[in-house]
Amino acid sequence: MATKVVVDPITRIEGHLSIECDVDGGKVIDARTTGTLFRGWELILQGHDPRDAQDYVQRICSVCPVTHGAAAAFALDDAFGLTGQIPENGRIVRNLILGANLLHSHILHFYHLAALDYVTAPNLPPLVPQYAGDYRLPAAVNAAAVQHYLQALEIRKLAHTMLAVWGGRIPGQRGIVPGGSPANVDTEKIVQSKFLLAQVTDFIDNVYIPDVLAVAGAYKDWAAIGVGCKNLMTYGGFPMDNNGWNGKRFYSNGVYINGQAGALDPTQIGEDVQYSWYKDGIPKGPYQSVITPEPYKAAGYTWLKSPRYDGNVVEVGPLAKLWINNNATLKSILPGEAAFSVIGRHAARAVDCSNVAHAMADWLMQLTPGGPTCVPNEVPQHAEGMGINDAERGALGHWIVIDNWKIQIYNAIVPTTWNASPRDDNGQPGPMEQALVGTPVADVNNPIELVRVVRSFDPCLACAIHLITPDRKVRKFRVY
Amino acid sequence: MKGLSRRDFLKLCAGSAAAVSLSELLLPHLLEAAPASGNPPALWIQGASCTGCSVSLLDSEQPAIATILTDVISLKFHPNISGASGYLATKVINDTAAAGGFYLVVEGSVPTGANGMYCTVGETENGQTITFVDRLADLGSKAAAVLAVGTCASFGGIPAATYGGNPTTHGGPTGCMGVLEFFKQKGITTPVINVPGCPPHPDWMVGSLAHVLLYKTLPPMDQYHRPTMFYGRILHDNCQRRQYFDNSQFAKMFSEPYCLLELGCKGPFAACDSYKRQWNGVSSCILANGPCYACTDMNFPDGSSPIYQRYPDVKLPDIDASADAVGVTLGAAVVLGMAAHLVGNAVNGRLGHKEE
Ligand code: SF4
Ligand code: SF4
Numbered sequence: 001m002a003t004k005v006v007v008d009p010i011t012r013i014e015g016h017l018s019i020e021c022d023v024d025g026g027k028v029i030d031a032r033t034t035g036t037l038f039r040g041w042e043l044i045l046q047g048h049d050p051r052d053a054q055d056y057v058q059r060i061c062s063v064c065p066v067t068h069g070a071a072a073a074f075a076l077d078d079a080f081g082l083t084g085q086i087p088e089n090g091r092i093v094r095n096l097i098l099g100a101n102l103l104h105s106h107i108l109h110f111y112h113l114a115a116l117d118y119v120t121a122p123n124l125p126p127l128v129p130q131y132a133g134d135y136r137l138p139a140a141v142n143a144a145a146v147q148h149y150l151q152a153l154e155i156r157k158l159a160h161t162m163l164a165v166w167g168g169r170i171p172g173q174r175g176i177v178p179g180g181s182p183a184n185v186d187t188e189k190i191v192q193s194k195f196l197l198a199q200v201t202d203f204i205d206n207v208y209i210p211d212v213l214a215v216a217g218a219y220k221d222w223a224a225i226g227v228g229c230k231n232l233m234t235y236g237g238f239p240m241d242n243n244g245w246n247g248k249r250f251y252s253n254g255v256y257i258n259g260q261a262g263a264l265d266p267t268q269i270g271e272d273v274q275y276s277w278y279k280d281g282i283p284k285g286p287y288q289s290v291i292t293p294e295p296y297k298a299a300g301y302t303w304l305k306s307p308r309y310d311g312n313v314v315e316v317g318p319l320a321k322l323w324i325n326n327n328a329t330l331k332s333i334l335p336g337e338a339a340f341s342v343i344g345r346h347a348a349r350a351v352d353c354s355n356v357a358h359a360m361a362d363w364l365m366q367l368t369p370g371g372p373t374c375v376p377n378e379v380p381q382h383a384e385g386m387g388i389n390d391a392e393r394g395a396l397g398h399w400i401v402i403d404n405w406k407i408q409i410y411n412a413i414v415p416t417t418w419n420a421s422p423r424d425d426n427g428q429p430g431p432m433e434q435a436l437v438g439t440p441v442a443d444v445n446n447p448i449e450l451v452r453v454v455r456s457f458d459p460c461l462a463c464a465i466h467l468i469t470p471d472r473k474v475r476k477f478r479v480y
Numbered sequence: 481m482k483g484l485s486r487r488d489f490l491k492l493c494a495g496s497a498a499a500v501s502l503s504e505l506l507l508p509h510l511l512e513a514a515p516a517s518g519n520p521p522a523l524w525i526q527g528a529s530c531t532g533c534s535v536s537l538l539d540s541e542q543p544a545i546a547t548i549l550t551d552v553i554s555l556k557f558h559p560n561i562s563g564a565s566g567y568l569a570t571k572v573i574n575d576t577a578a579a580g581g582f583y584l585v586v587e588g589s590v591p592t593g594a595n596g597m598y599c600t601v602g603e604t605e606n607g608q609t610i611t612f613v614d615r616l617a618d619l620g621s622k623a624a625a626v627l628a629v630g631t632c633a634s635f636g637g638i639p640a641a642t643y644g645g646n647p648t649t650h651g652g653p654t655g656c657m658g659v660l661e662f663f664k665q666k667g668i669t670t671p672v673i674n675v676p677g678c679p680p681h682p683d684w685m686v687g688s689l690a691h692v693l694l695y696k697t698l699p700p701m702d703q704y705h706r707p708t709m710f711y712g713r714i715l716h717d718n719c720q721r722r723q724y725f726d727n728s729q730f731a732k733m734f735s736e737p738y739c740l741l742e743l744g745c746k747g748p749f750a751a752c753d754s755y756k757r758q759w760n761g762v763s764s765c766i767l768a769n770g771p772c773y774a775c776t777d778m779n780f781p782d783g784s785s786p787i788y789q790r791y792p793d794v795k796l797p798d799i800d801a802s803a804d805a806v807g808v809t810l811g812a813a814v815v816l817g818m819a820a821h822l823v824g825n826a827v828n829g830r831l832g833h834k835e836e
Contacts, residue, residue: 007566009602011559018603040653044638047645049786055773056781059638062532062679108538116563124549125556129572130563153538160539161760168768169759170539171532171679172775175768182734182769192762374734406645451565 002029005444010451012113013459021450023441028450031429031436033420034302045410050076050379050402053410054177057398060412061460062171063108066101066163067391069176070094071398071412074245074387076178079402080377083244090180090373092363093166095238095250096193097175098389099360100163103200104156105392106318106353107208109458110346111152117452118215119145133448136218145214148207155203162196165189180374185367193364201357204350212350213333216343223334226342226453228435229313232256232320233418235264235397237390238359245388250359253388254324257312261324266388268310269397269413272424276305286399286411287384306421306430307413315431316394316418317457319348327351345456379405391415393458416459432457484509486695493687493709494753501761502683503540503548506690510552513694519554520693521582523573523619526559527599527612528639528656529588532679533630534560539760540682548686552693553583570602570610577622583692584623584670589632589639590616590662593655616659617666625692626672628659629685634674634705635778636661642782650782660705671698674705678775681757684710704778706751715772716747718755734769744788746774 008018022030041060045053054072058065073094077083086094120135120142121127137145160170166183167175175183183189216223238250245253245266253264270284277300283289289305308314319339322330329351334344381404388397394415401409421430429437432454439449484492492505524534540548549555556576562569576582591598596611603609620626631637640656642649651657660672675688688707691699699707716722724730725739732742739745750772754764765772773784781787 006603006607008600009559009565009569011562011565011569013560040639040643043653044641044643046643049789051788052781052785055787056638059530059532059678062530062535065530065532112561121563125554126558126562126564126572128563129568131565131568157539157760161762164760164763164768166768168763168765168770171530171535174765174770177734184735184769372735376733447566 028436028439031433042410045407048407064392065171071387071396073176073178075385075398075400079383079385082179084242085375086180087372089185089371093181093183094176097167099356100159103159106349107152107156111149114455131446131448158196159200162193179377187369204354209350223338223341223343226435227340229431230340231312231314233314234321234324235388235390235395272306274425275422302422306424313428316415318352319345322348342456419457490709503686522553522555524558524585527588528591533587536679537682584626586628586633586659589656591654591656598654621668629675631676631678631780634658634676676776711751715750715752740771743771745771746784747772750774752776
């Protein structure tokens with residue numbers, strides 16, 4: 001008989017998450033993911049001046065506040081008709097702010113959120129206690145990793161310092177608005193940023209990437225665990241021109257379905273609710289979707305909706321972004337399909353981090369000191385807008401409908417909603433649920449393997465469950 | 481306490497300038513005062529939060545957060561750092577609470593709706609769901625003192641905002657409120673220090689905690705439980721751009737160096753010392769051409785929205801009732817000062833006098 005294993009709370013992620021897995025014969029045979037916090041973000045935005053969105057939405061999640069602020073600004077650019085008009089400096093400053101937070105976030109994820117699944121912690125609360133398990137790093141490598149944990153705290157701070165040079169402060173940056181950036185571009189900021197960026201880049205190339213490779217070497221079997229659905233989607237990232245979501249980007253957008261690469265068509269994005277605690281039969285499209293909660297719906301088991309691309313389950317994140325962009329480094333580290341794994345997700349994140357850091361050095365030199373960064377704007381009486389861009393954790397989309405100069409509908413479909421989604425209307429489990437199935441569990445009282453799979457996705461639950469509702473069922477099964 | 485008198489401590493906190501990190505100044509004194517019995521235990525819990533306060537604390541200048549954790553307090557649990565997950569984590573929290581004498585840091589709003597089911601934080605040993613409100617009531621009543629970090633934990637914040645354009649929806653969709661209001665409802669009398677800000681500057685968190693650790697008493701606070709060493713002054717009265725305000729030179733575009741009032745600045749009622757305390761060591765909202773939205777205010781965000789529209793004129797209480805609303809926010813003394821400014825401005829086309 002299968003044993004039900006519940007991990008609640010899952011720490012070292014952003015937000016509140018629990019998982020339940022059925023374990024039989026030492027392996028997961030079924031899995032369900034459940035988020036446990038509802039704040040009602042999109043409801044709160046209704047009736048507001050549309051420009052409030054870019055600051056409010058940054059508080060959906062403050063590990064990736066910049067990408068939310070940027071997605072809102074892209075959606076407002078679209079709605080205000082500004083997309084073609086963003087000054088070059090404004091486009092570049094936005095990219096620098098987005099990039100700096102990506103560097104912070106990836107380093108934080110590997111060292112401070114994920115590493116303790118592989119590294120034996122020093123005897124210092126709150127790093128201990130940790131699950132008993134197969135911590136395999138040789139003593140010297142383990143000791144170095146602990147040192148790097150501390151060093152990484154400082155390095156990610158430098159990435160944030162660089163962000164604040166342009167955005168004033170972080171979290172809660174002020175550097176991205178519809179029409180561009182309020183920041184003035186001057187030589188001092190460029191030089192200061194180059195200096196900070198060089199230190200972060202050095203750490204990424206000479207410490208972070210080698211550490212990921214060391215973990216990959218010691219945990220070789222984990223390049224075949226947590227495979228998931230192998231369908232991928234990315235919105236791409238870092239606009240290189242002024243043509244909106246489908247213009248040239250540093251990372252291109254695209255999909256990868258059943259082994260076939262394809263172009264992205266945002267109209268294929270829809271959300272299912274059959275297994276979510278919402279009334280069935282609501283429109284699926286993000287401009288129309290307005291949910292009605294149904295907390296005691298028999299089929300429901302989560303407050304997350306189930307976003308699908310043309311009916312397909314798709315995983316999002318750095319792995320999807322790099323795979324679809326045919327990244328040679330990732331494919332050389334993990335040949336064949338080995339990238340579809342726990343190790344693959346960590347490796348993709350590290351390679352992404354290095355790519356972006358090196359590109360940022362070029363972007364800094366493309367700025368024009370004293371040049372314009374922003375165009376003025378006016379809120380239209382009626383408009384719609386879409387802002388799609390890959391966040392640190394994957395495809396992030398914001399959709400806004402403006403009526404009488406106010407927000408009528410606001411909808412955010414965030415990376416973790418894709419990755420931690422429940423079964424869809426066709427009964428297909430979400431990416432994380434699929435990745436959990438087949439995972440070996442040596443000791444159900446210390447399910448270290450389960451949290452390794454979950455954390456490889458870098459879940460951000462404050463993002464995913466911004467719009468779940470009350471009266472969650474009291475669960476009645478046994479907990480180890 | 482040897483070394484640093486409380487008076488000097490307060491001065492140090494209030495006066496620490498941009499280039500010098502507050503925690504760097506305080507650390508030697510904290511180390512000196514560390515009890516022989518080991519660092520005082522602390523628990524950090526999150527309700528309806530975005531983790532922004534934690535990320536902000538991670539960005540504290542030298543000495544870094546690692547030093548604070550190793551040498552100053554013994555942080556037993558933090559949702560984003562703890563090695564433990566699942567019941568292993570819950571057990572750590574229970575054991576620390578049972579031992580008593582701990583400090584509690586709360587991040588995030590308190591969602592009281594639906595019997596607390598909007599935010600659950602784990603399970604008991606026998607599978608009962610633990611709600612955040614139950615955990616807060618339990619730990620809150622046992623803690624030596626509570627630090628409510630961020631505007632959410634202090635006053636409710638964005639999760640407690642009104643919505644759908646309906647002013648009667650205060651508390652947001654989930655019945656959110658700050659820790660102090662929740663404690664009042666529950667009859668919990670543990671002292672609470674509010675450290676608002678969305679997010680708060682790391683110095684505000686470190687300094688407030690340091691005061692409690694060093695002097696075993698609460699720092700001087702205003703009526704909203706905000707330590708006056710950080711929140712005692714109004715941004716507008718000390719703003720780098722004040723001269724432009726006084727001269728009625730207002731920016732129409734973000735890139736202009738003038739007063740940001742017309743672009744929506746809420747500095748006239750923001751209790752914030754960012755005019756001298758730089759963020760991430762390099763900048764601030766105003767320095768980055770970002771109009772202040774008064775994120776430390778008890779009425780944030782409702783009182784600050786629309787963020788990019790000019791705040792309505794504030795006049796003397798006997799001239800216009802809107803000043804009363806502001807009075808709730810500021811306290812009488814500041815209102816008189818501010819109202820005097822603004823009336824001066826209205827009458828003369830420019831402002832007369834400067835605070836401080
Ligand atoms: S309105 Fe804002 S920008 Fe202008 S002086 Fe006051 S605080 Fe400074
Ligand atoms: S300047 Fe205003 S918005 Fe910025 S931190 Fe201070 S109170 Fe908050």
